[in-house]
Amino acid sequence: MGYAGGTKKNPTYYSLGDHTETIEIDYDPTLISYEQLLEIFWRSHDPTQRSWSRQYMAAVFYHNEDQKRLALETRERVQAKLPTPLSTQILPATEFHMAEAYHQKYRLRQAPDLMDEFTRIYPNNDDFVNSTATARVNGYLYGYGTAEGVEADVDRLGLSPNASMKLRDLVKNRRSGSRLLERLRLHL
Numbered sequence: 001m002g003y004a005g006g007t008k009k010n011p012t013y014y015s016l017g018d019h020t021e022t023i024e025i026d027y028d029p030t031l032i033s034y035e036q037l038l039e040i041f042w043r044s045h046d047p048t049q050r051s052w053s054r055q056y057m058a059a060v061f062y063h064n065e066d067q068k069r070l071a072l073e074t075r076e077r078v079q080a081k082l083p084t085p086l087s088t089q090i091l092p093a094t095e096f097h098m099a100e101a102y103h104q105k106y107r108l109r110q111a112p113d114l115m116d117e118f119t120r121i122y123p124n125n126d127d128f129v130n131s132t133a134t135a136r137v138n139g140y141l142y143g144y145g146t147a148e149g150v151e152a153d154v155d156r157l158g159l160s161p162n163a164s165m166k167l168r169d170l171v172k173n174r175r176s177g178s179r180l181l182e183r184l185r186l187h188l
Helices: 034-043 065-081 112-121 125-130 132-142 147-156 161-173 179-187
Strands: 002-004 020-022 059-062 089-092
Touching: 020 059, 034 065, 059 065, 065 089, 112 132, 112 161, 132 147, 132 161, 147 161
Parallel strands: 059 089
Antiparallel strands: 002 020
């Protein structure tokens, strides 16, 4: 998690300037394409909802002309399926600034039992932030993935049996996202 899209030097949550809260994704194009990432992005938010501030706007920050072209093409495909104009922006990338530690893996930080366990596994904050295991668990806690997915992943996360059971219970008992977001996921 971090900040991008603005001009302010060294933005922070309480002094953001003209930046937007965003994520930066490192990916292996031999495993997943940029276009596939964009498809996930479009299904993961309501692209018709206008943000009340630049801080929280939905945007794709592209790094080159090919990424820009793909972002615009996928945006057009999504727009063709929806009656409401899209508000999601397609913008050139600027410098990415990591957010403060307390913003990293936010949903995981709200699960003290799991957080305690991961803090023992990753005492260094950079290792915690960059861990695939913490990213997966954070995603599950946000509502992405299924109970079946947790079962497939749980033995690879490095968690104790108690923490593994806690994760299973949290995912099993979580509430689904908004009805509109669920409809978008089904139709896009």
